[in-house]
Every structure is written in structure tokens, then in C-alpha cells.
Amino acid sequence: MTYNRFAYLYDELMKETPYHQWVDFVVRQIEKYGVKAETILDVACGTGELSIWLAEAGFRVSGVDLSEDMLAVAQAKAAERGHAIQFFQQNMAELEGFDSLDVITIFCDSLNYLQSEEEVVKTFQHVFEHLHSNGLFMFDVHSIYKMNNIFRNGTFALNEEKISYIWQCYEGEWPNSVEHDLSFFVLEDQTGLYERFDELHFQRTYTIEQYKQWLQNAGFEVLEVSADFSDQSPEEHSERIFFTARKK
Known part of the structure; x- marks a missing residue:
């Protein structure tokens, strides 16, 4: 999915988005699983708002997105707010060229934009290849409900x-x-x-069990599946499902 003019309206439309909750989730999971985390790759970073929030939380952040227009907004915004974040135009299913990272995230239901099972599988494989041993992979998706x-x-x-x-x-x-x-x-x-x-x-989107199977096939240990920014397991009416996995 590429965004053109929509990229320049995105921040206005998303001004009520609780970015702090994604940051809190990342920090909480890093602490819970005892990972020494300095570097984060924010995949499908869009206009870079979450990337900037993560940088402000003390992480060394890079961002990846498919949309050139989104990245133009992200680069200008990061510079304006004093953050030296590197942004790269890539398809998440073809992620390449990064040194081993401590954490990789795909948030804001961005994974749901992949149109085939094969693309999801390839994304998980490429994420696995770019993490340190014991590195964390965190993402969220829309629930089937x-x-x-x-x-x-x-x-x-x-x-x-x-x-x-x-x-x-x-x-x-x-x-x-x-x-x-x-x-x-x-x-x-x-x-x-x-x-x-x-x-x-x-x-x-897909079932929770399907996501877990793909993660395990890629070499990950699935540490936790939770819902709606909480530590609670998904229920029937949960809307956003969070996965935390570790590279073995």
C-alpha cells in the first residue's frame, strides 16, 4: 500500500492516536523479558510519529516505510524536532541491509496491509534475520472480530x-x-x-494461532499474546492483538 496525498493529511487525521501507549508497551516488554535494548527499527513507520516518540524515550531509532511521501514527511518532522533518525524506503516483506538490531516493531496494524500469506511469512523471516539473538519482535494486528x-x-x-x-x-x-x-x-x-x-x-488478518505458527516457523519463540495495550489475553471482543516474540 502506497500513500500519496494522504501522507500529507495523515498526522491531522491521526492526531488523537495514543502513540504513548505503543511506547509504554515497548518499554514494558523490554523490561519484562530482560532485554538490553538500544536500537529499534520501526517498520511501516509512516510519517515517523511513533519513531520520534521512541527516540524521545531514549532509543536509537531507524524507520522503514513503503511510501516515499510518508518518509518525506517523517524526515522533515524528525529534523524539526531535533532527532537524527534515518528513514529508508523498503517493503517490509523485503527488509534488507540493517545491522543486527535489539528490537523490531510493526505497529498501528500495518502488517494487515500485506495482501498475501506469503508476504507475512517473508516479513517474519526478514525480521528474524535482522535481530540479535534474544532480540524482540513486537507487532499488533486487527482481530478477526x-x-x-x-x-x-x-x-x-x-x-x-x-x-x-x-x-x-x-x-x-x-x-x-x-x-x-x-x-x-x-x-x-x-x-x-x-x-x-x-x-x-x-x-x-488471520487467526492468532496462524500468526503464532508463522512466527515459530521463522525461528521465533512466542513470548506473549495480549490485547488492546493491556497485559490481558485476547477475549472474544478484543480489537487489537499484540504479539511479543524473541529470536532464539
């Missing part, structure tokens, strides 16, 4: 002075997948008129 009961056939909307959207969700081609059809209306300062543009996003 959220895909099928909240997103599917749902309509969401935002109506603000400078930006509005209509977001419609449809059942995807594959089981537990969704197509997000978004129409944005953005106020142009120069003309005072609203300009419309459209985006189509695809997300797909």
Missing part, C-alpha cells in the same frame, strides 16, 4: 472545518479481509474551495 464485526459493512465519517471524510468498509476478497473506501474533502487555502480525493485501502 474487529474485521468482521466493526469494519465490515461499516460507515464512518469526520466533519471538520478544514477536512472531512466518508469512510466505507466492504468485505474483501479473502476471509477476514476488508476494503476501506475513503473519500476526503480538503479545504484549499488559496481558493477557499474543497477538493475531493479518494483512497482505497485493503487489510487482511
Whole structure:
């Protein structure tokens, strides 16, 4: 999934996103499992907001994203906020060229944008190759419940002075997948008129057991599966599933 104009609206649309909760989760898991962690690779880093939060927490951070536009925003924002974060344009399923890292993360349900099982498997394999022994891999995904009961056939909307959207969700081609059809209306300062543009996003998820099997096949030890930023195991109505795995 590549973002074009959407990249320059992303931070405005995500201004209520609880980035501190992802940072707290990372710190908590590092401490819980006794990992000496200095370096973090933030995969699917988008506009770099979480990368910057992680840098502000004291980690040496690099970021990877598929979108050139997202990375342009990330680089400018990191420089403005005084952080020397390196950002690289790569597909997470083809991750390459990094020295061994202490922690790799894929947050904000970014893994769900991969369109095939093969891509997920390749991503796990490449993450494994780029971690130190005992390094941690942490990621989150949408639950099957959220895909099928909240997103599917749902309509969401935002109506603000400078930006509005209509977001419609449809059942995807594959089981537990969704197509997000978004129409944005953005106020142009120069003309005072609203300009419309459209985006189509695809997300797909799998069972917890399937993710665990793929992790184990890649060589990971699955340390913990939790839900919704808590330490609790997933329940029927959990929406965001977190995985913590360690390179053996």
C-alpha cells in the first residue's frame, strides 16, 4: 500500500492516536523479558510519529516505510524536532541491509496491509534475520472480530472545518479481509474551495494461532499474546492483538 496525498493529511487525521501507549508497551516488554535494548527499527513507520516518540524515550531509532511521501514527511518532522533518525524506503516483506538490531516493531496494524500469506511469512523471516539473538519482535494486528464485526459493512465519517471524510468498509476478497473506501474533502487555502480525493485501502488478518505458527516457523519463540495495550489475553471482543516474540 502506497500513500500519496494522504501522507500529507495523515498526522491531522491521526492526531488523537495514543502513540504513548505503543511506547509504554515497548518499554514494558523490554523490561519484562530482560532485554538490553538500544536500537529499534520501526517498520511501516509512516510519517515517523511513533519513531520520534521512541527516540524521545531514549532509543536509537531507524524507520522503514513503503511510501516515499510518508518518509518525506517523517524526515522533515524528525529534523524539526531535533532527532537524527534515518528513514529508508523498503517493503517490509523485503527488509534488507540493517545491522543486527535489539528490537523490531510493526505497529498501528500495518502488517494487515500485506495482501498475501506469503508476504507475512517473508516479513517474519526478514525480521528474524535482522535481530540479535534474544532480540524482540513486537507487532499488533486487527482481530478477526474487529474485521468482521466493526469494519465490515461499516460507515464512518469526520466533519471538520478544514477536512472531512466518508469512510466505507466492504468485505474483501479473502476471509477476514476488508476494503476501506475513503473519500476526503480538503479545504484549499488559496481558493477557499474543497477538493475531493479518494483512497482505497485493503487489510487482511488471520487467526492468532496462524500468526503464532508463522512466527515459530521463522525461528521465533512466542513470548506473549495480549490485547488492546493491556497485559490481558485476547477475549472474544478484543480489537487489537499484540504479539511479543524473541529470536532464539
